[in-house]
Each structure stands twice: as C-alpha cells, then as structure tokens.
Amino acid sequence: MLFPSSLVHGRLVSRYKRFFADVVLDDGAAITAHCPNPGAMLGVNMPGLGVWLSKSDDPKRKLAHTLEMVETPPDAAGTVGLVGINTMLPNKLVAEALAADAIPELTGYDVHRREVKYGEASRVDFLLEKGTGERCWLEIKNCHLSRTPPLAEFPDCVAARSTKHLRELEAMVAAGDRAVALFVVQRTDCDRFSACADLDPAFAAGLERAADAGVEVLVYGCEMSTSDIVIGRRIRFLRASEAR
Incomplete structure (x- = not known):
C-alpha cells in the first residue's frame, strides 16, 4: 500500500487526548497532527522520537497531517526501526494481501465480505467464503508494542473489545466454521509474538482459550518504508x- 502522499519527518513533542499529537517538523514548523490510534501507544509516545506524517490536501480537514509511523530509539548497533501506529491500515493491508493471495493460509476463498454482523452485536472484519459453502471468520488486530525486541506483544492496554472478539470467534468454531485471529505487526524489528499478559490478563487468557478451542492465530509482520507498507x-x- 502506497501512502497517499510523500511523508514528512519531524519530532514528537506530545501525544494527548488520544487523537492529537504535537510535532515539530524538520523545517521548524510546529503543528498538531491527527493521531489515528486510540490505544496507549506504549513505548512509541515519548517526546523526542522521530515521526513520519502524511499530509492531506482536503481543505475541509481541521488537521492536515496524520501521524503514520514512529521511529524506534537506536539499538546497540545504531539501527533505527519503524513502527506503524495507524490502526486504520491493517484492514487495508490485509484486503490487499487477500486479493494478491499473499497470505497462504487464507487463499482459496471466492468471496471476501467486510463488516458482516455476527456474535455479540459485532461486525467481523472479513467473512471469507468458498463456493462449497465453507466460511472463515477473520478478525484483524494491529500490533505495535515491543518492550523487548524481537518480541511483539498485544495489547498495550486493557482491550475488552478484543477479548469479546475472541469469544465470538470461538462461537463460530463451535458452530462448525473456521475462525482466525490475525495480528498485523507494524514493526521492522520483531520476529515473534505473544499476548501481553501483564497489561491485559483477561485478553491473554482469552487468546489461550480461543486457540485451544480451535481458533487459528496467525501473526504477520510488515515490510515498511517511508513510501509504502505491505x-x-x-x-x-x-x-x-513459551513466552515466559
């Protein structure tokens, strides 16, 4: 997925009220940007971190810039990684990947339906269907937390809604369908993933229970640059x- 515009670089001053971020751009301009992430953004919200932002030409927007990625602090080798914080992107990335058969475990489905009602008054991210009648209920979660790279973790705060989604996926398996929880890790420095039990023990227990009940857990990383992400x-x- 190409970003809608060339990204501009700056330094994070503060992130507040969940959806706002004050940034100083490299040219010295001080701006307020939209922060498309309702979570805690643990580990990627510290003042001074490098950030990358897109800019909209829509004159109706109150905030022209959107925070897209945060740079990680340099590691021991001096390498700076990228972390995608836009929670709107994973569904788009997965839609592209499904269309391109880029996720081997999810190929062979003729129809990809989005936002289908199911469960406890929820809408599943994707319902995949085959002509034979086989169905796969697919929930997607964005992951950006890594306290000890290369381990990625989810969630970064209590995520009751995500725990509910796990119960709903369990119910789909019990009804005879396939169900998948897909975690999209928007980081360039991780090669393994686990539930974050200390920040949300209910979610961690729910993920274990769902996996035991037959819900498939898939985790995919992203190839990221300041021009595109896939x-x-x-x-x-x-x-x-295993994660202890």
Missing part, C-alpha cells in the same frame, strides 16, 4: 508457556 512474512506465535 504485509510481509509470518511471525511465530508464542503461547503463554
């Missing part, structure tokens, strides 16, 4: 006992 390679999912 679904990359599969990342290993660590059960709770």
Whole structure:
C-alpha cells in the first residue's frame, strides 16, 4: 500500500487526548497532527522520537497531517526501526494481501465480505467464503508494542473489545466454521509474538482459550518504508508457556 502522499519527518513533542499529537517538523514548523490510534501507544509516545506524517490536501480537514509511523530509539548497533501506529491500515493491508493471495493460509476463498454482523452485536472484519459453502471468520488486530525486541506483544492496554472478539470467534468454531485471529505487526524489528499478559490478563487468557478451542492465530509482520507498507512474512506465535 502506497501512502497517499510523500511523508514528512519531524519530532514528537506530545501525544494527548488520544487523537492529537504535537510535532515539530524538520523545517521548524510546529503543528498538531491527527493521531489515528486510540490505544496507549506504549513505548512509541515519548517526546523526542522521530515521526513520519502524511499530509492531506482536503481543505475541509481541521488537521492536515496524520501521524503514520514512529521511529524506534537506536539499538546497540545504531539501527533505527519503524513502527506503524495507524490502526486504520491493517484492514487495508490485509484486503490487499487477500486479493494478491499473499497470505497462504487464507487463499482459496471466492468471496471476501467486510463488516458482516455476527456474535455479540459485532461486525467481523472479513467473512471469507468458498463456493462449497465453507466460511472463515477473520478478525484483524494491529500490533505495535515491543518492550523487548524481537518480541511483539498485544495489547498495550486493557482491550475488552478484543477479548469479546475472541469469544465470538470461538462461537463460530463451535458452530462448525473456521475462525482466525490475525495480528498485523507494524514493526521492522520483531520476529515473534505473544499476548501481553501483564497489561491485559483477561485478553491473554482469552487468546489461550480461543486457540485451544480451535481458533487459528496467525501473526504477520510488515515490510515498511517511508513510501509504502505491505504485509510481509509470518511471525511465530508464542503461547503463554513459551513466552515466559
């Protein structure tokens, strides 16, 4: 997926009220940008971090800039990574990947339907269907947290809605359908993934229970640059006992 405009670089001053970020651009301009992430953004919200922003030409927008990526602090080798924080992107990335058969575990479906009602008054991200009547209920989660790279974790705060989605996927398996929880890791420095049990023990327990009940857990990383981002390679999912 190409970004809609060339990204501009700056430094984060502060992120506040969930959807606002004050940034100083490299040219010295001080701006307020839209922050498309309702979560805690743990580890990627510190003042001084490098950030990349897109800019809209829509005159009706109150905030022209959108925060897209945050740079990680340099590691021991001096390498700076990228972290995508836009929670609107994973569904778009997965839609592109499904159309291109880029996720081997999810190929062979004739129809990709979005936002289908199911479960406890929810809408599933994708319902994949085959001509034979086989169905796959697909929920997508954005992951940007990594406290100890190369381990990615989800969530970065209590995520009751995500825990509910796991219950709903379990119910689809019990009804005879296939169900998949797909975590999209928008980071360039991770090769494994686990639930974040200390920040949300209910979600971690729910993911274990769902996996035991037959819900498939897939984790994919992203290939990221300041011009585009696409679904990359599969990342290993660590059960709770493996992640300790």
